[in-house]
Amino acid sequence: MKKLIILSLIIFGACMHAQGIKFEESNLSTAMAKAEKENKLVFIDAYTSWCGPCKLMAKNIFPLPVVGNYFNDHFISVKIDMEKGEGIEVAKKYKVSSYPTYLFLNSKGEEVHRGLGSYSNVDEFIQVAKDAQDPNRNLSVLKRKFEEGEKDPAFLKNLINLTVRFDADFAVKVFERYSLSSKGQMDKEDIMLLTSNIRSTASPLYPFFKEKKSIIIKTISEEEYNTIDRNIKLSTLLNNFKQHPDKFSDTNFLAEARKFLNKEEAERELSKYKASQALSKKDIATYEKLTLELYKEYSTASPEELNSVAWAFFENVNTKSSLEKAIMWAQESVKKNKSYYNTDTLANLYKKVGDNVQAKKWEEEANALKVSGNY
Known part of the structure; x- marks a missing residue:
């Protein structure tokens, strides 16, 4: 009987250990007090209810025993929705704007490190x-090394990656030193790192992008540079009207757009904006009409743009003739740059119009590309 009890306790203990991350059912201040008592750091899963990658982490990574074993041994963990309750202040204090963000704090609430994004690799x-x-x-140590004058390009690039999404002001300083340490050169990866994190002309990164034009166009063409600049300005314009819909009118939109677009381009962007607004309001008839007009001629559209609009038709439109037009967009996308995404779109569109032979063909093509990692 005694042996049975001991065996049961061992099995129970093993089962308790073989679980995922144990998140505290408490607020942050309580978690920090517990961390101080146990001499641990606090791990915060900073998420939002609408964040797809957050849900993937919660479903696929956090519950794994290997993850739970490490985190439960070394951290006091809490999940905090950044748009509710204390999460609103947490997001503001630690400048959380990308999700998921993983914050690591000491028991005083000082940030020592952070991670970003969804992980499929457990070890990473x-x-x-x-x-x-x-x-x-x-991160706190890396920042201190930077302030002490560290100039190694690999170190600086890593620091940019860690800070650019939440501390753009600091990242600009790192970019400045990085551009000097790399002898005034920026490769395509550097340029992508910079430009993919400029959401608007108000970003602290935007003046740096403008100042370094002469360096950037040594790697990409001036036409490519101007296209990126145009897209940043357009993104700023669109976001301004989305945030202040009361200020929107065709006249106001065109007046602002004409500051950096020609008349034809401005009118096309206005139509795109109206189509996106119609889709968000589930006014499918208006969305369908505007989009069909926009993509009567589509040879100059990028494969990504064509795939995006074709997929939107698959999800929202039921008119067979319109779906057949979407098939043409998807075919053009595949022709320009075949990938898992556009072949999958094509397969789904064919299935929706009832062409099961073509649907099967493109489904097999999509699966083959997925296996090969060609997304």
């Missing part, structure tokens, strides 16, 4: 946690 996710504990690798 655990490495983020290990870096938080490593005095030579966590």
Whole structure:
């Protein structure tokens, strides 16, 4: 009987250990007090209810025993919705704007490290946690090394990656030193890192982008540079009207757009904006009409743009003639740059119009591309 009890306790203990991350059912201040008592860091899963990658992490990574074993041994963990309750202040204090964000704090509430995005590789996710504990690798130490004058290009590039999405002002300083340490050169990866994080002309990164034009166009053409600049300005314009719909009118939109677009381009962007607004309001008839007009001629559209609009038709439109037009857009997208996404779109469109032979053909093509990693 005694042996049976001992065996049961061992099995129970093993089962308790073989679980995912144990998130505290408490607020942040309570978690920090517990962290101080146990001499641990606090791990915060900063998420939102609408964030798809957040849900993937919660479903596929956090419950894994190997992840739980490491995090439960080394951290006090809490999940906080950044748009509710104390999460609103947490997001503001730690400048959380991308989701998911993983914050690592000491018991005083000071940030020592952070991670960003969804991970499919368990080891890479655990490495983020290990870096938080490593005095030579966590973000607070890296920032201090930067302030002390570290100039190694690899170090600087890593620091840019870690900070550009939440501390653009600091990232600009790192970019400045990086451009000097790399002898006034920026490769395509550097340019992508910079431009993909400029959401509007109000970004602290935008003046740097403008100042470094002469360096950037050594790597990409001036036409490519101007297209990026145009898209940043357009994104700014669209977001302004989305945030202030009371200020929208055709006249106001065109007046602002004509500051950096010609008349034809401005009118086309106005139509795109109206179509996107109609779709968001589930006014499918208006969306369908505007989009068909916009893409009567589509040879100059990018494969990504064509795939996006074709997929939107698959999801929202039921008119067979319109779906057949969407098939043509998807075919053009595939012709320009075949990938898993546009072949999958094509397969789904064919299935929706009842052409099961073509649907099967393109489904097999999409699956083959997915297996090969060609997304």
